[in-house]
Amino acid sequence: MADTGKLLWSGEHWIAYLRESDGNTNSASIGIYHTRYSPAGEGNVALISVPGDDGLQAIVTDERDVLDFTMERVRAAAPDDPFNDLDLPVLEGKLTRGGDVGNAPYWVLEAGEFSIVVSWSGLVEPFIMRGRAPNEKGTAVAFSVLMFAEKGAIIVNGVRAPGEPYIRDGWRQVTGPGGPASSFCFALAETYTTQSPA
Numbered sequence: 001m002a003d004t005g006k007l008l009w010s011g012e013h014w015i016a017y018l019r020e021s022d023g024n025t026n027s028a029s030i031g032i033y034h035t036r037y038s039p040a041g042e043g044n045v046a047l048i049s050v051p052g053d054d055g056l057q058a059i060v061t062d063e064r065d066v067l068d069f070t071m072e073r074v075r076a077a078a079p080d081d082p083f084n085d086l087d088l089p090v091l092e093g094k095l096t097r098g099g100d101v102g103n104a105p106y107w108v109l110e111a112g113e114f115s116i117v118v119s120w121s122g123l124v125e126p127f128i129m130r131g132r133a134p135n136e137k138g139t140a141v142a143f144s145v146l147m148f149a150e151k152g153a154i155i156v157n158g159v160r161a162p163g164e165p166y167i168r169d170g171w172r173q174v175t176g177p178g179g180p181a182s183s184f185c186f187a188l189a190e191t192y193t194t195q196s197p198a
Contacts (some may be wrong), residue, residue: 005193008035008139009074013190014107015120016084016152017082017183027163028055028154028182029082029116033070033099034049034135036076040069044095045108047083050154050161057086060093060111074192076135080170101147101188115157122150124180126188132174134194144190146175 015033019025024026031047043063062065067090075083093111095135106119127146134140146173154161171181 001193005110005142007037008039008194009035009069009190009192011035011037011190012186012188014118014120014186016120016153016154017159017168019183020154020163023163025156026082027051028115030109030154031081032095032109032118033056033074033084034095035063035066035070035074035132038066038069038074040065042066045070046093046095047088048109048114049086049088050156054159055156055161056111056114056116057088058111059090060095061090061096062093062095064090064092073137073139073190078170080168105186113157117155118125118153120147120152120157120184120186124148124150124152124182127175127180129174135192139192139194142191142193145188146180147186147188148180149184150182151184192193 003054012034016030017026018028020027029049033045035043041068046060047065048058091111096108099105104121108137109116129144129146132141152165165182165184168183
């Protein structure tokens with residue numbers, strides 16, 4: 001059956017959230033939007049929150065127009081999104097993906113004196129998501145292949161950030177009570193649509 005919406009965005013969304021065993025908040029968080037199609041063109045945006053003297057809290061992008069579009073139209077800002085209350089500076093940088101997407105992919109995020117390597121491993125069976133209801137912005141996820149990882153790491157300038165991946169309860173609304181829900185995951189072939197004009 002054809003989707004009645006209008007194509008808004010298509011790409012990949014990569015999530016890497018760490019939490020220490022006795023913590024209620026993330027010890028490190030990274031969200032990467034790899035845009036393949038949008039009215040603003042192609043490009044990459046990484047939201048980074050690694051606190052501490054040697055960490056980095058910033059947005060790194062290789063295409064400013066894509067950043068503006070991503071923040072305005074694509075980013076969902078779920079209630080448990082760790083970036084909701086952060087005012088992050090914007091840095092120009094280089095964002096490169098490597099590794100086998102079906103086994104142990106990684107991203108390298110470079111900006112100024114910082115080099116951050118984010119990796120996902122121990123991938124479980126892909127979860128295919130279709131036809132989500134529109135959010136308050138009027139956009140809906142028409143299709144996505146969700147890949148959840150049992151393991152992952154965030155390494156800043158050679159130093160591993162503290163914490164481990166954890167069960168993110170919000171995913172249970174999508175994958176069901178027994179489905180995957182790791183805080184290290186990525187969405188392949190994610191496609192957003194808007195409702196067609198009346």
